[in-house]
Amino acid sequence: MPDSSQPSTQPSIGALALIAVIVAAGAGAFAYTAGWLSPGRLTPARLVNSLAPPGGAVPGHRRNHAKGICFTGVFESNGNGAEFSRAQVFARGRYAALGRFNLGSPDPVAPDAAVRVRGMGLQLSTPDGAVWRTAMIDPPIFAVATPAAFYELQTASHSPDPDAIKRFVAGHPEFMAFADWAKHAPWTASYAQDAFNGLNAFIVVDASDAPRAVRWSLRPQAPVVAVTPDALAKLGPNHLEQEIAARVAQGPQRWTMVLTLADPGDLTADPSKAWPAGRRSVDVGTLVVEQIEAERDGPCRDINFDPTILPDGIRLSDDPFPAARSAAYARSYDLRTAETKHYPYHEQPTAGGRQ
Amino acid sequence: MINPAKRFTVPQRALHWLMAACILAMLFIGVGMVSTVTPAYVPLVATHKTLGIAILLLALIRLAVRLRSGAPALPADLPAPMKRAAELSHYALYALMIAMPLIGWAMMSTAAYPVVLYGGIRLPAILPQSSTLHALLWDAHAYLAFAFFALILLHIAAALFHALVRRDGVFSAMAPLPSRGESAPAE
Numbered sequence: 001m002p003d004s005s006q007p008s009t010q011p012s013i014g015a016l017a018l019i020a021v022i023v024a025a026g027a028g029a030f031a032y033t034a035g036w037l038s039p040g041r042l043t044p045a046r047l048v049n050s051l052a053p054p055g056g057a058v059p060g061h062r063r064n065h066a067k068g069i070c071f072t073g074v075f076e077s078n079g080n081g082a083e084f085s086r087a088q089v090f091a092r093g094r095y096a097a098l099g100r101f102n103l104g105s106p107d108p109v110a111p112d113a114a115v116r117v118r119g120m121g122l123q124l125s126t127p128d129g130a131v132w133r134t135a136m137i138d139p140p141i142f143a144v145a146t147p148a149a150f151y152e153l154q155t156a157s158h159s160p161d162p163d164a165i166k167r168f169v170a171g172h173p174e175f176m177a178f179a180d181w182a183k184h185a186p187w188t189a190s191y192a193q194d195a196f197n198g199l200n201a202f203i204v205v206d207a208s209d210a211p212r213a214v215r216w217s218l219r220p221q222a223p224v225v226a227v228t229p230d231a232l233a234k235l236g237p238n239h240l241e242q243e244i245a246a247r248v249a250q251g252p253q254r255w256t257m258v259l260t261l262a263d264p265g266d267l268t269a270d271p272s273k274a275w276p277a278g279r280r281s282v283d284v285g286t287l288v289v290e291q292i293e294a295e296r297d298g299p300c301r302d303i304n305f306d307p308t309i310l311p312d313g314i315r316l317s318d319d320p321f322p323a324a325r326s327a328a329y330a331r332s333y334d335l336r337t338a339e340t341k342h343y344p345y346h347e348q349p350t351a352g353g354r355q
Numbered sequence: 356m357i358n359p360a361k362r363f364t365v366p367q368r369a370l371h372w373l374m375a376a377c378i379l380a381m382l383f384i385g386v387g388m389v390s391t392v393t394p395a396y397v398p399l400v401a402t403h404k405t406l407g408i409a410i411l412l413l414a415l416i417r418l419a420v421r422l423r424s425g426a427p428a429l430p431a432d433l434p435a436p437m438k439r440a441a442e443l444s445h446y447a448l449y450a451l452m453i454a455m456p457l458i459g460w461a462m463m464s465t466a467a468y469p470v471v472l473y474g475g476i477r478l479p480a481i482l483p484q485s486s487t488l489h490a491l492l493w494d495a496h497a498y499l500a501f502a503f504f505a506l507i508l509l510h511i512a513a514a515l516f517h518a519l520v521r522r523d524g525v526f527s528a529m530a531p532l533p534s535r536g537e538s539a540p541a542e
Contacts, residue, residue, distance in 0.1 A: 012519075012520065015515075015519035015520050016520065018515070018519065019512050019515045019516060019519065019520075022511065022512075022515065023508050023511065023512050026507075026508050026511065027508060029383070030382070030383065030386060030504055033383050033386050033387040033390075034386035034387070034390055035386075035390035035391075041390065041391070042392050043389075043390045043391065043392065044389065044390070044391075044392055045390075047392055129469075129477055130469075131469045147392050302466070302467060302484055302486050303467055304466065304467075304468070306468075308397050309468070309469060312475050316394075316397060318394075320393070320394050322397070323392070323393065323394045323395075323396045323397045324392040324393070324396070326396060326397060326400075327388075327389075327391065327392045327396045328392060330389075331389075333466065334489075334490075334493050336486075337466070337486035337487075337489045337490050337493075338490035338493070338494075340486050340487065340490075
Protein backbone atom coordinates (compact mmCIF):
# COMPACT_ATOMS: atom_id res chain seq x y z
CA MET A 1 0.00 0.00 0.00
CA PRO A 2 1.33 3.42 -0.83
CA ASP A 3 1.64 5.92 1.98
CA SER A 4 -1.61 7.86 2.14
CA SER A 5 0.25 11.18 1.92
CA GLN A 6 1.75 10.22 -1.44
CA PRO A 7 -0.12 10.57 -4.72
CA SER A 8 -1.48 7.12 -5.33
CA THR A 9 -0.53 5.38 -8.51
CA GLN A 10 -2.95 2.51 -7.97
CA PRO A 11 -6.48 3.93 -8.21
CA SER A 12 -8.62 2.22 -5.64
CA ILE A 13 -11.69 0.56 -7.10
CA GLY A 14 -13.64 1.67 -4.05
CA ALA A 15 -12.80 5.35 -4.60
CA LEU A 16 -13.64 5.20 -8.29
CA ALA A 17 -16.90 3.40 -7.52
CA LEU A 18 -17.78 6.06 -4.95
CA ILE A 19 -17.16 8.82 -7.52
CA ALA A 20 -19.33 7.01 -10.06
CA VAL A 21 -22.13 6.60 -7.51
CA ILE A 22 -22.03 10.30 -6.56
CA VAL A 23 -22.11 11.44 -10.18
CA ALA A 24 -24.89 8.99 -11.03
CA ALA A 25 -26.90 10.13 -8.00
CA GLY A 26 -26.53 13.75 -9.11
CA ALA A 27 -27.62 12.95 -12.64
CA GLY A 28 -30.52 10.84 -11.33
CA ALA A 29 -31.76 13.58 -9.00
CA PHE A 30 -31.63 16.03 -11.90
CA ALA A 31 -33.56 13.68 -14.19
CA TYR A 32 -36.15 13.09 -11.47
CA THR A 33 -36.58 16.83 -10.88
CA ALA A 34 -36.98 17.40 -14.61
CA GLY A 35 -39.79 14.83 -14.68
CA TRP A 36 -37.92 12.50 -17.04
CA LEU A 37 -38.50 9.58 -14.67
CA SER A 38 -42.17 10.45 -14.07
CA PRO A 39 -44.13 10.00 -17.31
CA GLY A 40 -47.36 10.46 -15.34
CA ARG A 41 -46.52 13.97 -14.13
CA LEU A 42 -48.80 16.72 -15.45
CA THR A 43 -46.21 18.98 -17.04
CA PRO A 44 -46.85 22.23 -18.91
CA ALA A 45 -45.94 20.35 -22.10
CA ARG A 46 -48.56 17.66 -21.51
CA LEU A 47 -51.20 20.21 -20.55
CA VAL A 48 -50.52 22.25 -23.70
CA ASN A 49 -50.37 19.17 -25.92
CA SER A 50 -53.79 18.12 -24.61
CA LEU A 51 -55.30 21.25 -26.17
CA ALA A 52 -54.24 20.34 -29.70
CA PRO A 53 -57.03 19.48 -32.14
CA PRO A 54 -56.93 16.03 -33.77
CA GLY A 55 -54.84 17.35 -36.68
CA GLY A 56 -52.20 18.72 -34.31
CA ALA A 57 -51.46 22.21 -33.01
CA VAL A 58 -51.33 25.07 -35.51
CA PRO A 59 -47.73 26.29 -35.42
CA GLY A 60 -47.01 29.96 -34.81
CA HIS A 61 -50.25 30.55 -32.91
CA ARG A 62 -51.36 30.46 -29.29
CA ARG A 63 -52.12 26.87 -28.35
CA ASN A 64 -55.56 27.87 -27.14
CA HIS A 65 -57.65 30.99 -27.73
CA ALA A 66 -55.75 31.06 -31.01
CA LYS A 67 -58.06 33.35 -32.97
CA GLY A 68 -57.92 36.90 -31.76
CA ILE A 69 -57.60 40.59 -32.52
CA CYS A 70 -55.64 43.28 -30.67
CA PHE A 71 -56.94 46.42 -29.02
CA THR A 72 -55.47 49.41 -27.25
CA GLY A 73 -57.12 51.98 -25.04
CA VAL A 74 -57.18 53.23 -21.48
CA PHE A 75 -58.42 52.11 -18.11
CA GLU A 76 -60.17 54.97 -16.35
CA SER A 77 -59.84 54.11 -12.70
CA ASN A 78 -62.43 55.83 -10.49
CA GLY A 79 -60.44 55.33 -7.28
CA ASN A 80 -63.03 53.06 -5.60
CA GLY A 81 -60.65 50.10 -5.63
CA ALA A 82 -58.02 51.97 -3.63
CA GLU A 83 -59.88 51.07 -0.43
CA PHE A 84 -58.93 47.44 -1.01
CA SER A 85 -55.70 47.45 -2.98
CA ARG A 86 -52.63 49.64 -2.91
CA ALA A 87 -51.92 48.91 -6.60
CA GLN A 88 -51.64 52.17 -8.50
CA VAL A 89 -54.11 50.88 -11.09
CA PHE A 90 -56.87 51.38 -8.48
CA ALA A 91 -55.89 54.98 -7.70
CA ARG A 92 -58.02 57.47 -9.61
CA GLY A 93 -56.41 58.06 -13.00
CA ARG A 94 -56.07 56.95 -16.61
CA TYR A 95 -53.73 54.06 -17.39
CA ALA A 96 -52.60 52.46 -20.64
CA ALA A 97 -54.51 49.34 -21.68
CA LEU A 98 -53.57 46.74 -24.25
CA GLY A 99 -55.53 43.61 -24.93
CA ARG A 100 -56.89 40.96 -27.21
CA PHE A 101 -60.38 39.70 -27.94
CA ASN A 102 -60.31 36.00 -28.69
CA LEU A 103 -62.19 32.76 -29.20
CA GLY A 104 -61.61 29.78 -26.91
CA SER A 105 -60.39 27.41 -29.58
CA PRO A 106 -56.98 26.12 -30.63
CA ASP A 107 -57.95 26.83 -34.27
CA PRO A 108 -56.89 30.31 -35.43
CA VAL A 109 -59.41 30.21 -38.28
CA ALA A 110 -62.35 28.71 -36.38
CA PRO A 111 -65.69 30.16 -37.53
CA ASP A 112 -67.08 32.45 -34.82
CA ALA A 113 -70.31 30.52 -34.41
CA ALA A 114 -68.42 27.27 -33.79
CA VAL A 115 -66.83 28.52 -30.56
CA ARG A 116 -68.85 28.85 -27.39
CA VAL A 117 -66.28 30.51 -25.14
CA ARG A 118 -64.88 33.97 -25.84
CA GLY A 119 -62.09 35.68 -24.02
CA MET A 120 -60.25 38.91 -23.39
CA GLY A 121 -56.57 39.21 -22.55
CA LEU A 122 -55.81 42.52 -20.86
CA GLN A 123 -52.68 44.33 -19.76
CA LEU A 124 -52.87 47.48 -17.63
CA SER A 125 -49.68 49.47 -17.08
CA THR A 126 -49.23 52.20 -14.51
CA PRO A 127 -46.64 55.00 -14.27
CA ASP A 128 -44.98 53.33 -11.25
CA GLY A 129 -43.80 50.61 -13.65
CA ALA A 130 -46.22 47.92 -12.48
CA VAL A 131 -47.90 45.64 -15.01
CA TRP A 132 -51.13 43.73 -14.48
CA ARG A 133 -52.11 41.01 -16.91
CA THR A 134 -55.30 39.00 -16.85
CA ALA A 135 -57.00 36.63 -19.26
CA MET A 136 -60.75 36.44 -18.81
CA ILE A 137 -63.57 34.48 -20.44
CA ASP A 138 -67.30 35.01 -20.84
CA PRO A 139 -68.78 32.13 -18.80
CA PRO A 140 -69.54 33.11 -15.18
CA ILE A 141 -67.85 29.99 -13.77
CA PHE A 142 -64.99 27.82 -14.97
CA ALA A 143 -65.70 24.36 -16.39
CA VAL A 144 -63.67 22.37 -13.86
CA ALA A 145 -62.36 22.67 -10.33
CA THR A 146 -58.69 21.73 -10.76
CA PRO A 147 -55.96 21.89 -13.41
CA ALA A 148 -55.82 18.07 -13.42
CA ALA A 149 -59.55 17.98 -14.21
CA PHE A 150 -58.98 20.47 -17.03
CA TYR A 151 -56.40 18.10 -18.50
CA GLU A 152 -58.85 15.18 -18.17
CA LEU A 153 -61.53 17.25 -19.90
CA GLN A 154 -59.23 17.96 -22.85
CA THR A 155 -58.22 14.31 -23.08
CA ALA A 156 -61.85 13.17 -22.91
CA SER A 157 -63.04 15.67 -25.49
CA HIS A 158 -60.36 14.54 -27.97
CA SER A 159 -60.93 10.86 -27.25
CA PRO A 160 -62.35 8.67 -30.02
CA ASP A 161 -64.30 6.85 -27.31
CA PRO A 162 -67.87 8.26 -27.42
CA ASP A 163 -68.32 7.52 -23.72
CA ALA A 164 -65.21 9.42 -22.64
CA ILE A 165 -67.09 12.67 -22.02
CA LYS A 166 -69.88 10.88 -20.15
CA ARG A 167 -67.31 9.25 -17.90
CA PHE A 168 -65.58 12.59 -17.40
CA VAL A 169 -68.82 14.32 -16.42
CA ALA A 170 -69.71 11.49 -14.03
CA GLY A 171 -66.42 12.04 -12.24
CA HIS A 172 -66.67 15.86 -12.36
CA PRO A 173 -70.19 16.94 -11.50
CA GLU A 174 -69.02 20.58 -11.31
CA PHE A 175 -68.90 20.50 -15.12
CA MET A 176 -72.72 20.55 -15.27
CA ALA A 177 -72.97 24.22 -14.28
CA PHE A 178 -70.68 25.12 -17.17
CA ALA A 179 -72.55 22.82 -19.56
CA ASP A 180 -75.76 24.51 -18.50
CA TRP A 181 -74.30 27.94 -19.25
CA ALA A 182 -72.99 26.72 -22.61
CA LYS A 183 -76.42 25.42 -23.54
CA HIS A 184 -78.62 28.25 -22.33
CA ALA A 185 -76.66 31.49 -22.10
CA PRO A 186 -77.41 33.91 -24.94
CA TRP A 187 -74.90 34.38 -27.74
CA THR A 188 -74.08 37.85 -28.99
CA ALA A 189 -72.82 39.08 -32.35
CA SER A 190 -70.30 41.49 -30.83
CA TYR A 191 -67.34 41.30 -28.47
CA ALA A 192 -68.55 44.72 -27.24
CA GLN A 193 -71.64 43.03 -25.74
CA ASP A 194 -69.79 40.29 -23.90
CA ALA A 195 -68.90 40.20 -20.22
CA PHE A 196 -65.42 38.90 -19.43
CA ASN A 197 -64.82 37.24 -16.08
CA GLY A 198 -61.50 36.63 -14.36
CA LEU A 199 -63.02 33.61 -12.51
CA ASN A 200 -59.90 32.96 -10.44
CA ALA A 201 -59.81 34.40 -6.94
CA PHE A 202 -56.95 36.74 -6.05
CA ILE A 203 -55.99 38.50 -2.85
CA VAL A 204 -55.91 42.28 -2.86
CA VAL A 205 -53.95 44.03 -0.14
CA ASP A 206 -54.17 47.65 0.95
CA ALA A 207 -51.40 49.84 2.35
CA SER A 208 -51.66 48.13 5.76
CA ASP A 209 -51.34 44.69 4.09
CA ALA A 210 -54.94 43.78 5.00
CA PRO A 211 -55.94 40.98 2.61
CA ARG A 212 -59.31 40.59 0.86
CA ALA A 213 -60.23 37.82 -1.60
CA VAL A 214 -61.68 39.14 -4.85
CA ARG A 215 -62.71 38.12 -8.33
CA TRP A 216 -63.04 40.59 -11.17
CA SER A 217 -65.22 41.01 -14.21
CA LEU A 218 -65.55 43.41 -17.11
CA ARG A 219 -69.22 44.11 -17.82
CA PRO A 220 -70.14 45.55 -21.22
CA GLN A 221 -71.69 49.02 -21.32
CA ALA A 222 -73.06 48.31 -24.80
CA PRO A 223 -76.62 46.93 -24.69
CA VAL A 224 -76.67 43.15 -25.10
CA VAL A 225 -78.57 41.83 -28.11
CA ALA A 226 -78.99 38.06 -28.01
CA VAL A 227 -78.59 36.16 -31.27
CA THR A 228 -78.80 32.49 -32.11
CA PRO A 229 -75.63 30.68 -33.18
CA ASP A 230 -77.32 30.16 -36.57
CA ALA A 231 -77.85 33.87 -36.99
CA LEU A 232 -74.23 34.49 -36.00
CA ALA A 233 -73.05 31.87 -38.51
CA LYS A 234 -74.95 33.68 -41.28
CA LEU A 235 -72.98 36.85 -40.53
CA GLY A 236 -69.80 35.11 -41.66
CA PRO A 237 -66.96 33.16 -40.06
CA ASN A 238 -65.05 36.29 -39.00
CA HIS A 239 -67.92 38.57 -38.12
CA LEU A 240 -66.75 39.28 -34.57
CA GLU A 241 -63.41 40.74 -35.64
CA GLN A 242 -64.94 42.74 -38.49
CA GLU A 243 -67.72 43.99 -36.24
CA ILE A 244 -65.49 45.09 -33.34
CA ALA A 245 -63.13 46.88 -35.75
CA ALA A 246 -66.04 48.73 -37.40
CA ARG A 247 -67.70 49.50 -34.06
CA VAL A 248 -64.56 50.89 -32.45
CA ALA A 249 -63.84 52.93 -35.58
CA GLN A 250 -67.23 54.61 -34.92
CA GLY A 251 -66.42 55.28 -31.26
CA PRO A 252 -64.66 53.83 -28.21
CA GLN A 253 -66.28 50.83 -26.52
CA ARG A 254 -66.54 50.52 -22.75
CA TRP A 255 -66.64 47.85 -20.06
CA THR A 256 -67.10 48.47 -16.34
CA MET A 257 -64.56 46.70 -14.16
CA VAL A 258 -66.21 45.17 -11.11
CA LEU A 259 -64.44 43.69 -8.10
CA THR A 260 -66.51 41.14 -6.20
CA LEU A 261 -65.37 40.77 -2.60
CA ALA A 262 -65.54 37.40 -0.89
CA ASP A 263 -67.08 37.08 2.54
CA PRO A 264 -64.93 35.33 5.12
CA GLY A 265 -65.28 31.60 4.54
CA ASP A 266 -66.03 31.84 0.81
CA LEU A 267 -64.12 29.23 -1.16
CA THR A 268 -61.29 30.80 -3.17
CA ALA A 269 -59.64 27.63 -4.48
CA ASP A 270 -62.35 26.57 -6.93
CA PRO A 271 -63.26 28.76 -9.94
CA SER A 272 -66.03 26.32 -10.93
CA LYS A 273 -68.08 27.56 -7.96
CA ALA A 274 -69.56 31.05 -7.99
CA TRP A 275 -69.67 32.90 -4.69
CA PRO A 276 -73.17 33.24 -3.24
CA ALA A 277 -75.31 36.01 -4.68
CA GLY A 278 -75.27 39.26 -2.77
CA ARG A 279 -71.53 39.50 -2.23
CA ARG A 280 -70.37 43.11 -2.16
CA SER A 281 -69.24 44.30 -5.56
CA VAL A 282 -67.50 47.55 -6.37
CA ASP A 283 -67.20 49.33 -9.71
CA VAL A 284 -63.56 50.33 -9.87
CA GLY A 285 -63.31 51.88 -13.32
CA THR A 286 -63.97 51.67 -17.02
CA LEU A 287 -61.98 49.97 -19.74
CA VAL A 288 -62.16 52.13 -22.87
CA VAL A 289 -61.19 50.32 -26.07
CA GLU A 290 -60.10 52.97 -28.54
CA GLN A 291 -58.35 51.15 -31.35
CA ILE A 292 -58.45 47.72 -32.96
CA GLU A 293 -55.50 46.18 -34.82
CA ALA A 294 -55.11 42.86 -36.58
CA GLU A 295 -53.17 40.37 -34.49
CA ARG A 296 -50.50 39.58 -37.10
CA ASP A 297 -48.62 42.84 -36.63
CA GLY A 298 -50.57 44.07 -33.64
CA PRO A 299 -49.26 44.98 -30.17
CA CYS A 300 -50.95 42.02 -28.44
CA ARG A 301 -49.40 39.35 -30.62
CA ASP A 302 -46.26 38.77 -28.61
CA ILE A 303 -47.81 39.42 -25.21
CA ASN A 304 -48.38 36.44 -22.95
CA PHE A 305 -51.45 37.35 -20.86
CA ASP A 306 -50.06 35.39 -17.94
CA PRO A 307 -52.48 35.78 -15.01
CA THR A 308 -49.67 35.66 -12.44
CA ILE A 309 -48.21 38.97 -13.68
CA LEU A 310 -49.62 41.19 -10.97
CA PRO A 311 -48.82 44.60 -9.51
CA ASP A 312 -47.90 45.01 -5.87
CA GLY A 313 -51.32 45.12 -4.18
CA ILE A 314 -52.71 42.02 -5.92
CA ARG A 315 -51.51 38.53 -4.98
CA LEU A 316 -52.32 34.95 -5.81
CA SER A 317 -54.83 33.12 -3.62
CA ASP A 318 -55.01 29.36 -3.02
CA ASP A 319 -56.73 29.03 -6.41
CA PRO A 320 -54.44 26.56 -8.23
CA PHE A 321 -55.32 27.79 -11.73
CA PRO A 322 -53.23 30.95 -12.14
CA ALA A 323 -50.01 29.00 -11.51
CA ALA A 324 -51.05 26.19 -13.87
CA ARG A 325 -52.11 28.71 -16.51
CA SER A 326 -48.83 30.61 -16.11
CA ALA A 327 -46.83 27.42 -16.65
CA ALA A 328 -48.92 26.40 -19.67
CA TYR A 329 -49.03 29.90 -21.21
CA ALA A 330 -45.24 30.12 -20.99
CA ARG A 331 -44.97 26.80 -22.81
CA SER A 332 -47.39 27.98 -25.50
CA TYR A 333 -45.47 31.27 -25.81
CA ASP A 334 -42.10 29.52 -26.08
CA LEU A 335 -43.45 27.20 -28.77
CA ARG A 336 -45.13 29.83 -30.90
CA THR A 337 -42.33 32.39 -30.77
CA ALA A 338 -40.05 29.69 -32.21
CA GLU A 339 -42.51 29.15 -35.08
CA THR A 340 -42.93 32.62 -36.55
CA LYS A 341 -42.09 31.31 -40.01
CA HIS A 342 -45.50 29.61 -39.92
CA TYR A 343 -47.20 32.89 -39.00
CA PRO A 344 -45.02 35.59 -40.55
CA TYR A 345 -45.26 39.14 -39.26
CA HIS A 346 -46.22 40.76 -42.52
CA GLU A 347 -48.88 39.28 -44.75
CA GLN A 348 -47.00 37.26 -47.37
CA PRO A 349 -48.07 37.48 -51.01
CA THR A 350 -49.57 34.09 -51.87
CA ALA A 351 -48.12 32.08 -54.74
CA GLY A 352 -51.34 31.94 -56.76
CA GLY A 353 -51.74 35.70 -56.60
CA ARG A 354 -55.02 35.27 -54.76
CA GLN A 355 -56.78 38.68 -54.61
CA MET B 356 -1.87 34.31 -12.47
CA ILE B 357 -0.41 31.71 -10.17
CA ASN B 358 -0.81 32.10 -6.47
CA PRO B 359 2.25 30.71 -4.62
CA ALA B 360 0.03 29.58 -1.71
CA LYS B 361 -1.24 26.00 -1.57
CA ARG B 362 -4.86 27.00 -1.04
CA PHE B 363 -7.33 29.47 -2.44
CA THR B 364 -7.88 32.53 -0.22
CA VAL B 365 -10.72 32.53 2.32
CA PRO B 366 -12.92 34.85 0.19
CA GLN B 367 -12.34 32.58 -2.83
CA ARG B 368 -13.30 29.46 -0.91
CA ALA B 369 -16.32 31.17 0.64
CA LEU B 370 -17.47 32.35 -2.81
CA HIS B 371 -16.89 28.91 -4.32
CA TRP B 372 -19.03 27.03 -1.80
CA LEU B 373 -21.74 29.67 -1.59
CA MET B 374 -22.01 29.74 -5.37
CA ALA B 375 -21.88 25.95 -5.60
CA ALA B 376 -25.02 25.79 -3.46
CA CYS B 377 -26.70 28.62 -5.41
CA ILE B 378 -25.91 27.18 -8.85
CA LEU B 379 -26.96 23.64 -8.00
CA ALA B 380 -30.21 24.99 -6.52
CA MET B 381 -30.65 27.13 -9.63
CA LEU B 382 -30.28 24.23 -12.06
CA PHE B 383 -32.67 22.00 -10.10
CA ILE B 384 -35.22 24.81 -9.75
CA GLY B 385 -34.92 25.49 -13.47
CA VAL B 386 -35.67 21.95 -14.66
CA GLY B 387 -38.22 21.49 -11.89
CA MET B 388 -40.24 24.62 -12.60
CA VAL B 389 -40.62 23.99 -16.32
CA SER B 390 -42.00 20.52 -15.62
CA THR B 391 -44.74 21.41 -13.14
CA VAL B 392 -48.16 23.05 -13.25
CA THR B 393 -48.60 23.01 -9.45
CA PRO B 394 -48.85 26.19 -7.35
CA ALA B 395 -45.11 25.77 -6.65
CA TYR B 396 -44.49 26.98 -10.20
CA VAL B 397 -44.88 30.66 -9.33
CA PRO B 398 -42.51 30.84 -6.31
CA LEU B 399 -40.02 28.60 -8.15
CA VAL B 400 -39.92 31.03 -11.08
CA ALA B 401 -39.59 34.02 -8.72
CA THR B 402 -36.75 32.26 -6.87
CA HIS B 403 -35.09 31.34 -10.16
CA LYS B 404 -35.03 34.98 -11.29
CA THR B 405 -33.85 36.34 -7.94
CA LEU B 406 -31.19 33.70 -7.45
CA GLY B 407 -30.05 34.15 -11.06
CA ILE B 408 -29.34 37.83 -10.52
CA ALA B 409 -27.61 37.02 -7.20
CA ILE B 410 -25.40 34.50 -9.02
CA LEU B 411 -24.56 37.08 -11.70
CA LEU B 412 -23.44 39.57 -9.04
CA LEU B 413 -21.46 36.91 -7.13
CA ALA B 414 -19.83 35.69 -10.35
CA LEU B 415 -18.64 39.19 -11.23
CA ILE B 416 -17.22 39.63 -7.73
CA ARG B 417 -15.63 36.19 -7.97
CA LEU B 418 -14.04 36.97 -11.32
CA ALA B 419 -12.52 40.16 -9.88
CA VAL B 420 -11.23 38.27 -6.83
CA ARG B 421 -9.78 35.55 -9.04
CA LEU B 422 -7.98 38.08 -11.25
CA ARG B 423 -6.53 39.69 -8.11
CA SER B 424 -5.72 36.61 -6.01
CA GLY B 425 -4.98 34.03 -8.69
CA ALA B 426 -5.06 30.30 -8.02
CA PRO B 427 -2.63 27.76 -6.56
CA ALA B 428 -0.57 25.92 -9.18
CA LEU B 429 -1.79 22.51 -10.25
CA PRO B 430 0.55 19.66 -9.21
CA ALA B 431 3.64 19.46 -11.42
CA ASP B 432 3.03 15.76 -12.08
CA LEU B 433 -0.53 16.26 -13.34
CA PRO B 434 -0.60 14.95 -16.94
CA ALA B 435 -0.76 17.75 -19.52
CA PRO B 436 -4.17 16.74 -20.97
CA MET B 437 -5.68 16.83 -17.46
CA LYS B 438 -4.15 20.25 -16.86
CA ARG B 439 -5.57 21.49 -20.14
CA ALA B 440 -8.98 20.00 -19.30
CA ALA B 441 -8.89 21.67 -15.87
CA GLU B 442 -8.08 25.05 -17.42
CA LEU B 443 -10.71 24.83 -20.15
CA SER B 444 -13.44 23.59 -17.83
CA HIS B 445 -12.80 26.50 -15.48
CA TYR B 446 -13.03 29.02 -18.30
CA ALA B 447 -16.32 27.37 -19.28
CA LEU B 448 -17.63 27.46 -15.70
CA TYR B 449 -16.89 31.18 -15.36
CA ALA B 450 -18.42 31.90 -18.77
CA LEU B 451 -21.60 30.01 -17.86
CA MET B 452 -21.91 31.61 -14.40
CA ILE B 453 -21.94 35.01 -16.06
CA ALA B 454 -23.71 34.19 -19.31
CA MET B 455 -26.63 32.13 -18.00
CA PRO B 456 -28.21 34.87 -15.85
CA LEU B 457 -27.70 37.40 -18.66
CA ILE B 458 -29.30 35.05 -21.21
CA GLY B 459 -32.22 34.43 -18.85
CA TRP B 460 -32.69 38.15 -18.22
CA ALA B 461 -32.45 38.89 -21.95
CA MET B 462 -34.91 36.07 -22.69
CA MET B 463 -37.47 37.62 -20.31
CA SER B 464 -36.85 41.02 -21.89
CA THR B 465 -37.42 39.80 -25.46
CA ALA B 466 -40.73 38.24 -24.35
CA ALA B 467 -41.89 41.58 -22.83
CA TYR B 468 -42.24 39.96 -19.40
CA PRO B 469 -41.76 42.30 -16.48
CA VAL B 470 -38.66 41.12 -14.60
CA VAL B 471 -39.64 41.34 -10.94
CA LEU B 472 -37.49 39.81 -8.19
CA TYR B 473 -38.35 39.03 -4.58
CA GLY B 474 -38.87 42.20 -2.62
CA GLY B 475 -40.62 43.80 -5.61
CA ILE B 476 -37.29 44.74 -7.21
CA ARG B 477 -38.03 45.52 -10.84
CA LEU B 478 -35.25 45.19 -13.41
CA PRO B 479 -35.25 47.01 -16.73
CA ALA B 480 -35.43 45.16 -20.04
CA ILE B 481 -31.95 44.61 -21.50
CA LEU B 482 -33.20 43.83 -25.01
CA PRO B 483 -36.26 44.96 -26.98
CA GLN B 484 -39.24 42.64 -27.47
CA SER B 485 -38.47 40.16 -30.29
CA SER B 486 -39.89 36.71 -30.83
CA THR B 487 -36.92 35.68 -33.00
CA LEU B 488 -34.42 36.62 -30.30
CA HIS B 489 -36.64 35.07 -27.65
CA ALA B 490 -36.64 31.72 -29.44
CA LEU B 491 -32.83 31.83 -29.81
CA LEU B 492 -32.24 32.82 -26.20
CA TRP B 493 -34.69 30.23 -24.92
CA ASP B 494 -32.81 27.47 -26.75
CA ALA B 495 -29.49 28.82 -25.54
CA HIS B 496 -30.72 29.01 -21.94
CA ALA B 497 -32.05 25.45 -22.00
CA TYR B 498 -29.15 23.75 -23.79
CA LEU B 499 -26.48 25.65 -21.89
CA ALA B 500 -28.22 24.68 -18.64
CA PHE B 501 -27.80 21.01 -19.51
CA ALA B 502 -24.19 21.65 -20.54
CA PHE B 503 -23.65 23.53 -17.26
CA PHE B 504 -25.00 20.64 -15.20
CA ALA B 505 -22.88 18.12 -17.14
CA LEU B 506 -19.82 20.29 -16.57
CA ILE B 507 -20.60 20.49 -12.85
CA LEU B 508 -20.84 16.68 -12.65
CA LEU B 509 -17.48 16.47 -14.41
CA HIS B 510 -16.08 19.08 -12.01
CA ILE B 511 -17.34 17.08 -9.01
CA ALA B 512 -15.93 13.85 -10.44
CA ALA B 513 -12.56 15.51 -11.04
CA ALA B 514 -12.52 17.08 -7.56
CA LEU B 515 -13.27 13.69 -6.00
CA PHE B 516 -10.66 12.06 -8.19
CA HIS B 517 -8.11 14.54 -6.84
CA ALA B 518 -9.35 14.02 -3.27
CA LEU B 519 -9.77 10.25 -3.19
CA VAL B 520 -7.51 8.84 -5.88
CA ARG B 521 -4.63 11.21 -6.62
CA ARG B 522 -4.64 12.83 -3.16
CA ASP B 523 -2.54 15.60 -4.66
CA GLY B 524 -3.77 18.63 -2.68
CA VAL B 525 -5.95 20.00 -5.49
CA PHE B 526 -9.14 19.28 -3.57
CA SER B 527 -7.84 20.64 -0.27
CA ALA B 528 -6.90 23.87 -2.08
CA MET B 529 -10.63 24.60 -2.34
CA ALA B 530 -11.92 22.54 0.60
CA PRO B 531 -13.91 24.67 3.04
CA LEU B 532 -11.62 23.55 5.90
CA PRO B 533 -8.15 22.02 5.80
CA SER B 534 -8.54 18.29 6.32
CA ARG B 535 -6.05 16.14 8.21
CA GLY B 536 -6.29 13.22 5.81
CA GLU B 537 -5.41 15.44 2.91
CA SER B 538 -2.35 17.47 3.70
CA ALA B 539 -0.76 19.19 0.77
CA PRO B 540 1.90 16.98 -0.88
CA ALA B 541 4.93 19.09 0.05
CA GLU B 542 4.23 18.95 3.76
